[in-house]
Amino acid sequence: VALMLLNGGKDKLFDQHLGTAAQPAAFNYLSLTANTTTPVATDTTMTGEITTGGAGLTPAQGAYAHTSSTNNATLTKQFTTNGTDSLPVVIGQVGIRNASAGGGTLGYKTLLTTTATLSAIGDQLTITETVTAT
Amino acid sequence: MSRLELGNTAPLQVSEHGHEPADVGRTVTTIQFPDGWTLVEKLNAAAHAWPYHSADTPDWVESDDETLASAAAEQFGCKQGRPKRWR
Numbered sequence: 001v002a003l004m005l006l007n008g009g010k011d012k013l014f015d016q017h018l019g020t021a022a023q024p025a026a027f028n029y030l031s032l033t034a035n036t037t038t039p040v041a042t043d044t045t046m047t048g049e050i051t052t053g054g055a056g057l058t059p060a061q062g063a064y065a066h067t068s069s070t071n072n073a074t075l076t077k078q079f080t081t082n083g084t085d086s087l088p089v090v091i092g093q094v095g096i097r098n099a100s101a102g103g104g105t106l107g108y109k110t111l112l113t114t115t116a117t118l119s120a121i122g123d124q125l126t127i128t129e130t131v132t133a134t
Numbered sequence: 135m136s137r138l139e140l141g142n143t144a145p146l147q148v149s150e151h152g153h154e155p156a157d158v159g160r161t162v163t164t165i166q167f168p169d170g171w172t173l174v175e176k177l178n179a180a181a182h183a184w185p186y187h188s189a190d191t192p193d194w195v196e197s198d199d200e201t202l203a204s205a206a207a208e209q210f211g212c213k214q215g216r217p218k219r220w221r
Binding site: 064068074076130 | 142145146147148156158161162163164165166167168171175176178179180182183186187188
């Protein structure tokens with residue numbers, strides 16, 4: 001399912017590219033939730049976003065990759081559950097923020113076509129989000 | 135923050151049909167890793183991200199982190215260091 005650029009993300013995007021004031025922080029924190037409500041552009045939060053301190057599934061920075069002259073970039077992060085996570089959990093949606101722990105602005109959301117079930121400590125989920133400029 | 139550069143001879147970009155060959159010639163894919171990531175985390179992310187950027191294996195890899203460059207070259211089965219013929 002395509003990544004949805006939310007209204008809050010659009011505003012920060014323009015501020016980052018064209019603004020003359022201090023630039024907003026980069027959107028490179030991936031966050032997870034079990035919620036499967038279809039995103040809409042006016043969303044500013046992720047219902048049920050996992051933000052438990054010390055848990056393996058809390059929002060974390062991804063690796064940013066871009067190929068010169070192409071129209072896309074990726075953010076990749078492998079999440080590994082630990083003893084602080086509430087398991088089992090079925091991940092249904094991914095968000096991209098510009099700060100950790102549910103802070104900053106929520107810029108993007110993706111509803112997963114296939115959910116991911118994490119059952120035990122040490123289970124891993126690797127997310128790669130593709131952001132395209134058109 | 136460390137970075138990994140990969141020589142990309144078959145770059146991809148996104149169209150309405152999905153990932154397709156990008157008509158930009160050979161180019162370079164750059165991956166930036168957050169501070170604090172382990173070598174294994176970096177290699178895993180590079181392996182997962184690469185298929186979204188290229189239809190072929192990297193021609194070469196280069197990094198400001200010698201250990202990462204060496205491990206990535208082994209992982210991708212390519213040479214380490216940007217050849218002089220590359221822009």
